[in-house]
Amino acid sequence: MKINKQDALNYHQMGQPGKIEVVPTKMLSSQIDLALAYSPGVAEPCKEIALNKEDAYKYTSKGNLVGVITNGTAVLGLGNIGPEASKPVMEGKGVLFKKFAGIDVFDIEIDCTDPDEFIRIVRSLEPTFGGINLEDIKAPESFKIEVALKEQMKIPVMHDDQHGTAIISSAALLNALELVGKKIQKIKIVMNGAGAAAIACAKLYLALGAKIDNIVMFDKDGIINPERNDLDIYRAQFVTTRKITTLAEAMTGADVFIGLSAGNVLPPEYVKLMAKNPIIFALANPDPEIPYETAMAVRSDLIMATGRSDHPNQVNNVLGFPYIFRGALDVRATEINEAMKLAAVRALSELAKEPVPEIINKAYADKAIAFGRDYLIPKPLDPRLITTVSPAVAKAAMDSGVAKHPIHDWVKYDQELQERIGINQKLMTRIINQAKTNPKRIVFAEADHYKILKAAQIVLDQKIAQPILLGNQKRIEALITENALDLEGAIIIDPSKEAKKREKFARVFYEKRKRKGITLFDARKLVKGRTYFGALMVETNEADALISGLTKDYSQTILPALQIIGVEENVNRVAGMYIIQNKKEPYFLADTTVNINPTAEEMVDIIGLTARAVRFFDVEPRMAILSYSNFGSNRGDVPNKTILATKLAKERYPSLLIDGEMQANTAVNKNLLQEHYPFSDLAEKGANTLIFPDLTSGNIAYKLLQEIGEAETIGPILMGMHKPVHILQLGSSTRDIVNMIAIAVVDAQNHESRSNQKASLPEAIAGKIGSLV
Ligand SMILES: NC(=O)C1=CN([C@@H]2O[C@H](COP(=O)(O)OP(=O)(O)OC[C@H]3O[C@@H](n4cnc5c(N)ncnc54)[C@H](OP(=O)(O)O)[C@@H]3O)[C@@H](O)[C@H]2O)C=CC1
Ligand SMILES: CC(=O)C(=O)O
Ligand SMILES: [Mg+2]
Incomplete structure (x- = not known):
């Protein structure tokens, strides 16, 4: 993917600069709220915590808060660019923690290169955090820092560049070896880079069965061999006794090349020297040791991975840190130990062999992703990662005796994990x-x-x-x-x-x-x-x-x-839909743009069009017909009309989950439905699709959500046209327009694919011709 420099700068600069903000979790809008949140009320949790420090987990954000901490000495593959310059990466890690695992992060960039001082500073932060993710700290200081902090702190500490990378690359390596039928005990490995990531990876490969005699390691000064007298204790573990001096010699007959060094340092001709079915993980970011296309062009039997998202096999620690910390925090583990790391390796490598759900195929525009050379390891947008890796890590913490709060109900835990991320976050992707x-x-x-x-x-x-x-x-x-x-x-x-x-x-x-x-x-x-x-x-x-x-x-x-262009055949009218993407799941609102005061029968048309459009986004509609009344609690034209529309829609589309009439808050609050209207078809999950009684209410609702709600809105999506036409809102942003273009393209693809199929809307809704806008 071509990323333009100015676009990247604009992205970080626009609106509120940076990528992250702090959001309150409690109401703070009245005198009472203020008295509870701050003085005098706040004194009560303070006193409880003073009596029992563990109560910090009960009354503060500590249990879900991770410190992403760096000194900026090894930022990606950019080197020692300093703490300020590392902040975009640390904010980025924070965003990934939040998006992928619901973990809150304070990113902390410390102006300190002295390891002892750094250790002292981080150790003093233990009261704040539930876990510490050390990031982009150069070796060898990072080793000393991590060992000391693990020893001195009672919360999980992990240097992500070491262990995140080791876990992910191990899972990918085991799977690649399985594909080419090689045994880890036999393979010859070249490690390029002898820093935090490379040394931790090599150690984990040894734990998985690789032989030290088969590993050759390089740093900027060349091969790590007995002639070197500048080696620290970490590199010294990887001194090779083989009679090799150059990278070219090491690559001759090698089975595996692991790059954790810098961009563009592996010449293509060296790839030719490798053994049959070679494996190259060129993991430096943002530029790999050898570009993907260059390496793949050299030989057809190569299995290749990079740290980037634009090629198959993204071996990147993003597959690990959110879920490893999630599992560790959820059982209040006191550390992240070897058993937990190995559990994560196994979970990741096994997940790659599972059949890939359609939702992931679609997210990656790949018809059928399946375990193989181009799919060694799960994709970062795979929603199963959280429900696979986190429980595996949590179980391993419990089994190895470091979990202070064991989990007992794994089914409930699985549901909680799903709710944390919302399964449909990746709709536009x-x-x-x-x-x-x-x-x-x-x-x-x-x-x-x-x-x-x-x-x-x-x-x-x-x-x-x-x-x-x-x-x-x-x-x-x-x-x-x-x-x-x-x-x-x-x-x-x-x-x-x-x-x-x-x-x-x-x-x-x-x-x-x-x-x-x-x-x-x-x-x-x-x-x-x-x-x-x-x-x-x-x-x-x-x-x-x-x-x-x-x-x-x-x-x-x-x-x-x-x-x-006119209205589509078999459809009586057009209508507009908005998608409101909140943190957990998308909501679909219609009609927000076209029909001023539809009759009950006309509302049934709108319901049909909307149901079909929601399915187009691979979401099963749970439709609430809205009014100012709940199941006949008020009289008036609107309740009468919406009661009739509900009845007619249930008759016309028996396979759809529709209920009404009801107020908007009832529709989206399943607890309220369960408590007061348990008979409702929507009581189990609440509604995700809201049908408005008229344009006034639909239009006002979405405009308010757009302006003062925190949600992202996508739309309006025009439904029921004979050919794809989409009309932007006055003043749409570039992002809105790009989203709309993508929707228009997929809409056009669907129009094309159904041009020979003639089916009525009820048939389409019954699923006979798939989901179409
Ligand atoms: N894909 C992923 O998930 C991850 C990728 N990485 C990538 O790995 C790289 C290293 O990160 P990290 O270990 O944290 O950093 P460190 O600073 O700890 O280590 C960097 C290592 O690379 C070596 N190196 C630099 N240039 C060369 C070269 N031309 N030839 C051989 N060795 C070289 C350095 O040698 P010397 O000691 O002599 O300076 C050092 O040993 C970065 O590019 C980073 O982006 C890191 C973590 C995760
Ligand atoms: C991915 C990562 O953490 C790095 O490149 O440093
Ligand atoms: Mg890093």
Whole structure:
């Protein structure tokens, strides 16, 4: 994946600088809250903790808080760039801890290179944290620091670059060896790098059966052999007695190369020297010891992994640290010991051999990921990691006697883990990857706008879509130059210069609308408008989907689309849906954009369209029909209408989980449903799809969520059009536009794949033609 320097800087700079903030977990909005949270109320937990320090786990965030601590001396493969410069990486680790395992992090960058002083500082932080993740501290100091802190602290301490890397690379190595039928006891290993990561990896390989005589290690000064008189005690363990002096000699006949050093230090010709079916893990970040493509081009029997996400086999400690700490914190382990590390290795290596759920195939746009040369180890977005690795680590902590709070109910623990991450966090990743499998031509009516051009560049770079930019060519080109955009490959069309095409489109439009009051003269005038022009491109198959609306009111944009493209066959109307992505799961809201005051029957159409669209996102809809009343508790037109809509929808779509009418909070609060309305079909899980009684309530609800809720919103997704058209909200961000483009591409793929299938909406909902927007 091409990452542009300026984009990376903008990403970190935009909005509130950095990637992380502290969010309160309790209400703090009244005098009472303040008195409880702070003086005088706060004194009570203080006094309890003073009597029993363990109560810090009960009354503070300690039990779920990890310190990601560094001095910035070995930041990725960038070297000793200092504590300030390491902060983006540490914030990044914090975000991954949170996203993948629900663990909160304070990142702490300490200006201190003296190991004893560093040890003293970190040790003094024990009251704050439930665990310490040491990060990017250079060897050999990192060894001394970790050993001392493990000894002196009663909370789990792990140097991630050592043990995270050792665990993940061991799991991948065991699986790679299994694939090529080699035994770890027999393989010849070249370790390039003799720092924190390399030494810990080599030690774990030895624990797994590798032979010290078969390992050769290199640092910047060359091979580690008896002639070296500059070796610390850690490197000295890996002095080779073999008669080798150069990397080329070591690579000759080697089975495995492990790179934990720096980028681009392994010449391709050395790869040729390796034994049959060689294994290369080039793990330096961000640039591996040899680029993936270069190594793979050298020989076809190579098994290759890197630390990056843009190639198969990402061997990166992100597969470990969130889940290892999760398991350790959950049993309040006093340390992370060898048994826990080996349990993580086994869990990871076994998970890679399990059949891969469809959700992961989709997240990686790969039709069928299966254990093999390109899939040695689970993918970082695999939601099974938390429910596999964390329990394995927790069990091992219990079995090895370091768990202060053993887990007894493993089924309940599994559920808790799932709830921590929410199974559908990766919704847009899945859609984007699905889009990449078959990019489509997307025409933009408002291409003379920076945000559209930037989004077009992103989708072009990421091969999500082929942009067609409508607008004044000179203005578009000026914007591209002004903003240093790279839009090579995008098609620019200036409708004002396309007289022939306009005439063709005017005639198509005229034929469609001549009995609806449109003259050819009107048509010629209207097709000068870019939304008309774009919609006609889609209608005449010159483009696959239209995106418009960034600078215009919704109704002005939808009109041309409805007049030209119209409503899908077998569907009575179009409707708009918004996705609200909260921390745990997405919620789907409809109709938020089109139907002003639908009748009960019209609501049933909207329910059908929405159910199908929700399934398009691989989510099973649990639909609540909303009102200001709960199951007949209030009278009025809206409750009457929504009660009828619920009844009719249940009749028309018997396979759908629908209930109503109910208030919005009832719908999304399963405890409330269980307590007061246990008879409801939604009582078990609550609703994830909310159908509004009218446009006023739908529109107000999503706009409020968008502006003052903390959730990310995706949409509006226009449902029920004959061909894909999506209309942006006025002022959408570049990110909103990219999301919308990906949705439009997948929508176009689905339209294409069902063009020969004629099925009614109820049949589609019954699952006969799959999930389609
Ligand atoms: N994929 C993953 O999950 C992970 C990858 N890494 C990567 O591993 C690398 C090392 O990290 P870490 O061990 O923490 O850092 P350290 O600073 O502890 O170690 C770096 C080691 O690499 C050696 N080295 C540097 N350049 C060369 C070279 N050209 N040839 C041979 N050896 C070289 C250094 O030698 P000397 O001692 O002589 O200076 C040192 O032994 C980084 O690139 C990092 O990104 C680390 C952790 C996880
Ligand atoms: C991944 C990681 O921790 C590193 O490269 O340092
Ligand atoms: Mg690191």
